[in-house]
Amino acid sequence: MADAAVKEKSASAAAEAERELTDGFHLVIDALKLNGLNTIYGVPGIPITDFGRMAQAAGIRVLSFRHEQNAGYAAAIAGFLTKKPGICLTVSAPGFLNGLTALAHATTNCFPMILISGSSEREIVDLQQGDYEEMDQLAIAKPLCKAAFRVLHAADIGIGVARAIRAAVSGRPGGVYLDLPAKLFGQVMDAEAGAKSLVKVIDAAPAQIPAPDAVKRALDVLKGAKRPLIVLGKGAAYAQADDAIRALVENSGIPFLPMSMGKGLLPDTHAQCAGAARSTVLKDSDIVLLIGARLNWLLSHGKGKTWGDAPKKFVQIDIEPREMDSNVEIVAPLVGDIGSCVSALLDGMGGKWPAPPADWIKTVTSKREENVAKMAPRLMNNNVPMDYHGALGVLRTIVKERPDAILVNEGANTLDLARGIVDMYQPRKRLDVGTWGVMGIGMGYAIAAAIETGKPVLAVEGDSAFGFSGMEVETICRYRLPVCVVIFNNDGIYRGTDVNSAGSDPATTVFVKGSRYDKMMEAFGGAGVNATTPDELRRAVNAAMDSRQPTLINAVIDPAAGSESGRIGNLNPQSVLRKK
Numbered sequence: 001m002a003d004a005a006v007k008e009k010s011a012s013a014a015a016e017a018e019r020e021l022t023d024g025f026h027l028v029i030d031a032l033k034l035n036g037l038n039t040i041y042g043v044p045g046i047p048i049t050d051f052g053r054m055a056q057a058a059g060i061r062v063l064s065f066r067h068e069q070n071a072g073y074a075a076a077i078a079g080f081l082t083k084k085p086g087i088c089l090t091v092s093a094p095g096f097l098n099g100l101t102a103l104a105h106a107t108t109n110c111f112p113m114i115l116i117s118g119s120s121e122r123e124i125v126d127l128q129q130g131d132y133e134e135m136d137q138l139a140i141a142k143p144l145c146k147a148a149f150r151v152l153h154a155a156d157i158g159i160g161v162a163r164a165i166r167a168a169v170s171g172r173p174g175g176v177y178l179d180l181p182a183k184l185f186g187q188v189m190d191a192e193a194g195a196k197s198l199v200k201v202i203d204a205a206p207a208q209i210p211a212p213d214a215v216k217r218a219l220d221v222l223k224g225a226k227r228p229l230i231v232l233g234k235g236a237a238y239a240q241a242d243d244a245i246r247a248l249v250e251n252s253g254i255p256f257l258p259m260s261m262g263k264g265l266l267p268d269t270h271a272q273c274a275g276a277a278r279s280t281v282l283k284d285s286d287i288v289l290l291i292g293a294r295l296n297w298l299l300s301h302g303k304g305k306t307w308g309d310a311p312k313k314f315v316q317i318d319i320e321p322r323e324m325d326s327n328v329e330i331v332a333p334l335v336g337d338i339g340s341c342v343s344a345l346l347d348g349m350g351g352k353w354p355a356p357p358a359d360w361i362k363t364v365t366s367k368r369e370e371n372v373a374k375m376a377p378r379l380m381n382n383n384v385p386m387d388y389h390g391a392l393g394v395l396r397t398i399v400k401e402r403p404d405a406i407l408v409n410e411g412a413n414t415l416d417l418a419r420g421i422v423d424m425y426q427p428r429k430r431l432d433v434g435t436w437g438v439m440g441i442g443m444g445y446a447i448a449a450a451i452e453t454g455k456p457v458l459a460v461e462g463d464s465a466f467g468f469s470g471m472e473v474e475t476i477c478r479y480r481l482p483v484c485v486v487i488f489n490n491d492g493i494y495r496g497t498d499v500n501s502a503g504s505d506p507a508t509t510v511f512v513k514g515s516r517y518d519k520m521m522e523a524f525g526g527a528g529v530n531a532t533t534p535d536e537l538r539r540a541v542n543a544a545m546d547s548r549q550p551t552l553i554n555a556v557i558d559p560a561a562g563s564e565s566g567r568i569g570n571l572n573p574q575s576v577l578r579k580k
């Protein structure tokens with residue numbers, strides 16, 4: 001070879017060596033950061049341990065959990081609180097499956113979330129040759145989420161992440177699965193080309209403006225109402241259209257009923273709140289405007305005894321057209337995003353919207369006052385052991401005094417009674433079990449709520465409910481989060497009094513009597529308190545909220561105080577044969 005040619009060849013080799021390279025690890029990190037996704041909830045392991053380290057080094061907040069399900073619930077509720085997809089990161093097969101319940105939960109509850117799981121070698125998985133943690137994760141995830149994608153080439157990471165984000169937040173939000181095979185992380189490509197391959201998602205959840213005809217139709221129906229009602233679902237809370245929703249309620253003068261996570265959009269103490277007159281308004285209303293609330297089991301499917309015999313017409317605001325007529329006829333469907341739909345209704349109402357008939361308002365108000373008065377003395381009781389009402393009366397006052405704290409709530413009696421008793425004053429402050437009534441959201445939700453909002457969190461947990469995610473108290477202590485967990489310890493599921501008549505094993509619904517959950521928190525350096533009276537409970541919760549230190553209060557509740565399945569005992573199947 002001539003000298004010149006040799007020189008040229010070695011120069012180009014040097015240039016090649018100097019050319020900056022990037023890899024799959026960094027492209028995923030850069031793609032997330034470019035789209036403002038700066039927090040990851042997950043559990044490390046092959047093949048994503050280094051990815052987590054590198055993400056942390058690159059300024060992403062990476063929160064390591066003790067179990068993927070809790071990390072997944074954290075990501076799901078982060079999505080609800082921020083309108084950006086919450087990110088959950090897991091290892092392959094078992095880690096992926098542990099995260100999957102939360103992904104399905106996010107989809108069912110319409111929370112935007114992306115489950116990113118590492119996966120094993122495609123060539124081996126697809127030939128079923130028994131790879132480490134072998135599983136066809138993409139196929140398994142598909143029926144449980146809105147969309148599922150796999151990225152095989154580093155150059156496609158930008159597009160893969162963009163598609164995942166759009167699928168999670170656009171239209172009706174939900175869960176998305178993103179499968180990243182181990183090999184992808186180590187794939188190398190030219191850094192400049194890599195940077196160019198990334199996509200910053202523009203207008204990820206575009207406004208969906210309702211059709212003018214549909215708005216007029218809805219207003220015409222509402223105008224004819226004699227006994228109107230507005231139902232505010234968690235979709236209304238998610239929308240972050242708080243001012244418009246408040247204006248619609250107040251300008252129309254219509255009583256409103258908040259669903260569990262819709263509480264606080266307007267304060268529960270608002271003059272138009274019909275929360276304490278729920279059965280009356282459902283039964284007797286004639287026109288019902290549903291805002292981000294579905295007519296599923298939580299609203300008795302819009303029919304039957306709960307809704308009474310009075311003829312009923314439904315107006316429904318939802319971003320998903322197929323939600324309409326899902327259970328009963330919707331006479332005025334308003335399809336669009338909630339902010340745009342509510343604003344359009346407000347515009348159409350103008351300044352002279354007639355107030356609802358005075359007798360309807362009077363009926364609702366007096367029912368509500370009657371029920372509130374009936375409840376009041378029970379909430380002030382000082383019984384020892386505490387009952388649910390005595391303990392919740394304390395927490396109700398604390399939330400009133402600290403309206404910006406976030407309340408996480410799960411259990412059966414602990415859930416149903418807290419929902420009714422503890423008034424909320426601000427939007428998106430009550431986070432609970434959602435559409436499935438799932439146990440296990442507690443600590444994941446509490447952690448994400450503290451991380452995403454910086455506000456103190458009060459987690460009110462049945463002793464059974466807490467057990468599903470209890471190990472995450474270590475996570476709470478590790479990150480020094482301002483979380484106060486109050487466990488309503490009644491020695492079991494629904495009640496602690498069941499006995500097994502057949503043998504020596506304990507009954508199926510009871511736990512170790514007199515357990516001291518507070519010691520679990522102490523094991524990791526947090527504060528533990530055993531509270532046996534309303535006064536002890538009050539002092540302990542206030543101290544925790546003031547100190548912002550991880551705290552667990554074991555609130556001792558009368559084991560006989562609860563009822564089977566809380567407020568939904570009617571859903572237990574019955575047989576005509578006598579129970580043995």
Ligand SMILES: Cc1ncc(C[n+]2csc(CCOP(=O)(O)OP(=O)(O)O)c2C)c(N)n1
Binds near residue numbers: 411412437462465490
């Ligand atoms: C994932 C899951 N598993 C099981 C259940 C069934 N379940 C409903 S409530 C509940 C626990 C109720 O007990 P607790 O949390 O102690 O509340 P309490 O009624 O005693 O106050 C269980 C296990 C569920 N809802 N979700």
Ligand SMILES: [Mg+2]
Binds near residue numbers: 464489491495
């Ligand atoms: Mg219990």
